[in-house]
Each structure stands twice: as structure tokens, then as C-alpha cells.
Amino acid sequence: MTYQPDRTCGRPTRSGSPCKIRISGSDVACGTHATEQDKAVAEAHRRGWNEGYKSGSESSASFSKSRIERLEQRVKELEEQLDSTRRVYEVNGCQVVEVGGYAYRWRGNDPLEVGDRVLLPENYVSRLRNGPGPTVGVVNKLGIVYRGSLSDIVGRAPATGRDD
Numbered sequence: 001m002t003y004q005p006d007r008t009c010g011r012p013t014r015s016g017s018p019c020k021i022r023i024s025g026s027d028v029a030c031g032t033h034a035t036e037q038d039k040a041v042a043e044a045h046r047r048g049w050n051e052g053y054k055s056g057s058e059s060s061a062s063f064s065k066s067r068i069e070r071l072e073q074r075v076k077e078l079e080e081q082l083d084s085t086r087r088v089y090e091v092n093g094c095q096v097v098e099v100g101g102y103a104y105r106w107r108g109n110d111p112l113e114v115g116d117r118v119l120l121p122e123n124y125v126s127r128l129r130n131g132p133g134p135t136v137g138v139v140n141k142l143g144i145v146y147r148g149s150l151s152d153i154v155g156r157a158p159a160t161g162r163d164d
Helices: 036-086 124-130
Strands: 094-099 102-106 117-120 135-142
Touching (some): 102 117, 124 135
Antiparallel strands (some): 094 102, 094 135, 117 135
């Protein structure tokens, strides 16, 4: 719809002079001078414009959503590629694993697998949360990308006796 500033009705009044009531949008005449056909045309125009606007908004939102999903997938793929080139599985002859997002070294004879329950050494945070002594954790990933100093896993955690 094109913008038409200061549109007035313009239909003849009882005195014969043009009506000076301002109109806007799809209206072609003021409420006093508009015929049923004028009102129907204006309503059809408004409905069409609203449906077109809604359709365009939905289309744009759908396109944006699919683009975001594609970009997120691409970021995930690139992170996996980078991870695979930087990930190491052994440091100084010891297996290294991630437990709860942190890297640990395993000096045991039997290698750990994803899902194994292990005892982690006590640290400041674990002492506050769980009290003194080792904390139980679950191996999330084999290998690490972290390049700093590593704590040793204390041992394998005893079985819980439940089917988790």
C-alpha cells in the first residue's frame, strides 16, 4: 500500500462542498459517505494486506530458523573436526578421559570406557558439596583436548547394585 499523506474523503456534502474528513489506510471515503461497496472493498484490501503480511512474516521466520539450524549444524561439525585433530587419548603412557567436563588421568591396568563410574580426588569444591573424600563421577568421553596438568582418578567406583 502506498502512503498518501493528508487524504480527505472528497465526496460532496449536503452543501455541495467536498468532505474534508481525513481518511487513512484502505478507506476510500469517510464513514458518512462510504457506500457498502466502498466498505467491502476496503475490508477486502485490509484482509489481503494482513494475510500477505502474516504470510511474509511466517516465511521469513521459517527461513531464519532453517538458516540458524544449518549454521548450528556447521558449527557442530567444525567443532567435531577441530576436536578430533586436537584430542589425545594417552599422556605419558596413561589413559586420559573426561569426567563431568574435566580431564583426568587413569593409571589403572584395565582401560576405562564411556559410562564407567570412577572415584575422583577430593578438591575444594567437592569437599564443600559432598564432604571429605573422593567423589563419584562418570566417564563422559575418552581422550581430552585440555593441555594443562591432570589429576589422577583414585579408582573405579563400586557398583551401585541398581540398574541405572
